[in-house]
Amino acid sequence: MDMMKVSEYAQALYSAHGDKAELEAARHQKEQEASGNKDQAQVWLSIRSAIRQLKGANQS
Structure with missing residues (x-):
């Protein structure tokens, strides 16, 4: 899955x-x-990371 998705x-x-x-x-x-x-698990790991970044951005 590309980073945009x-x-x-x-x-x-x-x-x-x-x-x-x-x-x-x-x-x-x-x-x-x-x-x-494993590939799909890696995609979900990437999604988790993106969510973590969103959470950080919304805290400021």
Whole structure:
């Protein structure tokens, strides 16, 4: 997934879940890891990172 899509997913999750968005992304990441989908788990890790950046930007 390209970085533009990662950013869009992160923003959508943050809009929908607020401060719990990172936990939601972590849940998806763990599900993908458990299923052996390493590529998808990496995508969710990227989304978590983008959400973390969004949270930081919204705190100022």
